[in-house]
């Protein structure tokens with residue numbers, strides 16, 4: 213099954229304290245969002261991926277912010293089940309493909325989408341979704357490029373997610389709104405589970 217079809221929302225998380233990784237992931241899974249993207253933006257991100265991969269039953273944990281071969285290899289070694297990049301270069305796409313695990317490369321223009329489709333890659337992250345043109349842009353891409361499907365991410369909120377999910381070329385959306393920094397800091401896992409449950413219901 214495609215990465216885009218496992219859950220309506222992929223929480224994008226920035227983990228500062230590795231101790232929060234497992235309870236955070238458990239709350240997301242309990243709320244109904246098993247697919248979790250841990251961004252490689254903090255020093256503990258790889259350890260967080262490892263901990264979630266080892267300890268959280270039902271989680272499908274991947275690594276975001278992949279920019280180099282080193283990032284991709286380290287994420288795979290830490291147990292990442294998939295890789296996500298904010299954009300794509302001809303060099304990066306080779307590294308992603310060589311890992312052998314699913315990946316969502318970032319694209320934001322028709323030309324970038326077409327370059328990836330030429331290589332047979334038709335499931336992409338549309339980033340930065342709102343800033344790059346949002347709903348009207350994705351609707352426009354669906355006309356000439358109907359075979360390409362997206363996970364729009366960047367600036368998407370609970371109020372705007374349903375309109376994205378209603379588009380034929382959107383499989384799921386990504387966002388950071390499920391894991392507010394203050395909830396992480398105070399360990400408010402119940403709040404995160406509730407946010408996840410509300411987001412999971414968008415796919416019903």
Ligand SMILES: O=C(O)C(=O)C[C@H](O)[C@H](O)COP(=O)(O)O
Nearest residue numbers: 251276277298365366367387388
């Ligand atoms: O780190 C990465 O690899 C990214 O591509 C960026 C994230 O997907 C966005 O930062 C989403 O953030 P929100 O706009 O707050 O939902």
